Amino acid sequence: MARAWHFGDSVNTDQIIPGRYNVTTDPVALGQACFIELRPEFASEVRSGDVIVAGEDFGCGSSREHAVIAIQAAGIAAVVASSFARIFYRNAINRGLPVLECAEAATVPDGAELEFDLAGGRL
Template structure:
């Protein structure tokens, strides 16, 4: 799986309350959630992300609550992939389960600038920064996580498994 897009860069410890504030959690509509993605950090984020972007962050991205609405809001706002130094564990699992690719890439938050154009190769765990002409190594995903992502998330993955039996 290859994913490309412009980078939007954030810092460390971005929590789920700023990714999607709790006042919006009463809606189940992903498009409605998407309008408020990252509102706590940058109210214009949804507008900037709509063409399709790669979100780059520092350490502990997605810390805080277990709300799956956080990766859903990002995905539907136009985030194609999240690259971070490392993730909070519940966010990481939630992102995989809803089919939003997440990749741990030590050093990424310093090496990438806002607006750099990136191409991510998920199988290889490789990030090409086309703006700077640099290649970065990310932590490769285990095979079963790659499979869930390729199926578009856990539900499709399970359906395929159950259907295949």
């Protein structure tokens, strides 16, 4: 089972990892700063295998790969959203982070326990 971390619509790459952290590519540092301004508790409370669930246009904003690296380094197993910004979606695929579009993703509450089947595309 994976625990859900719920985010709303239009979560941008600056909210995932603020620009001041783009001077490093160290995954540990990026993981520790993941969502530091939006959800300061995220890095210390996330568990390996947890899943981000979100609304529309997740990952909008700049095209930096740091956002995907930070999410992976924090231990997130997949991101499920109603829709993704195309550049984030492509960066996630390039870096091996599973991203799934699901219209109902925005209705999943924070902390919900989820089962997902990546091969079958089921949540």
